[in-house]
Amino acid sequence: MLKGSCCCGAVKFLVSSPPTMMGTCHCSRCRKAGASTFVFVPRSSFEMLSGLDSITTYKPEAPYKYNRCFCSICGTALGEVTSTADSFPVAANCFDDALNLSNLFHEFVKEKPSWYEICDNAKQFPAHPYN
Template sequence: MQQKQARRLAGTCMCGTVRYEVSDAFGYAANCHCSKCRRTTGSAFKPFAGIEARELAIVKGEADIMRYGDEITHDAHCGVCGSLLYSLVREAMYVHVAMGTLVDEPTIRPSHHIFVGSKAPWFTIMDDLPQFREHSNG
């Protein structure tokens, strides 16, 4: 019996220099309010979806990616427009895809807020999703 393969989602930076594909098989999604995510996105929080790194493929603009960090933990930005595309995490085993760069609609939605203990003081969380001071327990 053949296993059904997850559909592929397209993603891109703001200027279109870097394009990627990722399986619509994310394991988790959250809104991160840590100061690093706020600064790298220029927003109150970063909505992200996590998946094994092997499920993401750069299909255009690999040479134009700027990586901040090292080989096992970094943020990947477009070197032309600066858009944050994804973060390599968990000893390079997973990526946290910046959901705002997805062109196609994923089936997953953020299920909670993390690092609420360091959220922007001018931002009020208005939804009923669970909130965690740091990482979630899940």
């Protein structure tokens, strides 16, 4: 069982099975949101404990499809925790417990700013890995 929360503690959630995939996105949208390392969590193992009414969801214009959930009190980026998809990205920054995972890939590396240096050996994709 892994606990997660936002900076102010209003939003709390549990993930019942350890995530198995972590990736980092370097696109300009993730950079603006201030969080770009995600784990993918199956909906069946995600439980929101509190703070659902404190979450604001930013829906980007097409063609971008991933929504951005954040705590409207403290601004912590949460990933896509209100998604109804079978599996969705949760921002790695909001976990309180150790994930014990290594980053598996970097995507949208072509949009990476020069001030950010990739310091691991994970696979790098210029854009989305599956496009």
